[in-house]
Amino acid sequence: SLENHLSGVQNQLSNFGDDRPVSFIAFSPGSDMCATGSWSAVVKLWRIPSCQLIHTLRGHTERVSGLAWHPQTNSTQSRSAANILSGGCDGVAKLWSLESTKAVGELKGHAGRLSRVAFHPSGRFAGTASFDTSWRLWDVETCKELLLQEGHTRALYAIAFHPDGALVATAGLQAI
Numbered sequence: 001s002l003e004n005h006l007s008g009v010q011n012q013l014s015n016f017g018d019d020r021p022v023s024f025i026a027f028s029p030g031s032d033m034c035a036t037g038s039w040s041a042v043v044k045l046w047r048i049p050s051c052q053l054i055h056t057l058r059g060h061t062e063r064v065s066g067l068a069w070h071p072q073t074n075s076t077q078s079r080s081a082a083n084i085l086s087g088g089c090d091g092v093a094k095l096w097s098l099e100s101t102k103a104v105g106e107l108k109g110h111a112g113r114l115s116r117v118a119f120h121p122s123g124r125f126a127g128t129a130s131f132d133t134s135w136r137l138w139d140v141e142t143c144k145e146l147l148l149q150e151g152h153t154r155a156l157y158a159i160a161f162h163p164d165g166a167l168v169a170t171a172g173l174q175a176i
Helices: 002-007
Strands: 022-027 033-038 042-047 052-058 064-069 084-088 093-096 103-107 114-119 125-130 135-139 145-149 156-161 168-172
Touching: 022 064, 033 064, 033 084, 042 064, 042 084, 084 114, 093 125, 125 156, 125 168, 135 168
Parallel strands: 064 114, 114 156
Antiparallel strands: 022 033, 033 042, 042 052, 064 084, 084 093, 093 103, 114 125, 125 135, 135 145, 156 168
16 A cells, blocks of 8 residues: 555655745756745755755745756756746746856746746747746747747646647646
8 A cells, every 4th residue: 555655765854945935846857956946936956865955046036936957957958058947926937057046048928927837848948837827938048939828718827748849738727
């Protein structure tokens, strides 16, 4: 049973992530890093398994509502390029490198807070879902909006790309 399986799990290390509630967490490809976003509008990068703080990324003006890692982080993606995507309740998505605490790009255009963000499997594109009832597709290198997709009648809470990149799914309070 699941209960029996979980009874053997041990907590190896616990860490206090922020002064305010942590609102999102995502492990990097390869799981050697973890990113946390919080109500204090910061993203923190942690080394795994030591839970040593690597960077505190400041730039959002409202709560962090979503985080995503570039699919080639820890393989072919340069550490100085966009490796992390964060979305905030300020309606802005930010792109972060692993070498700086300054954002390397911003994705602006939504009229409402962002709920989730996602990298396309190719890493060339990013998707943002918003309470403004739309989702957008962005070029990661130029930070230009490529597609504005409307059609939902209520706030969006999720966005996900199919592993082959051919499809995107969004979900909100009324439907997928």
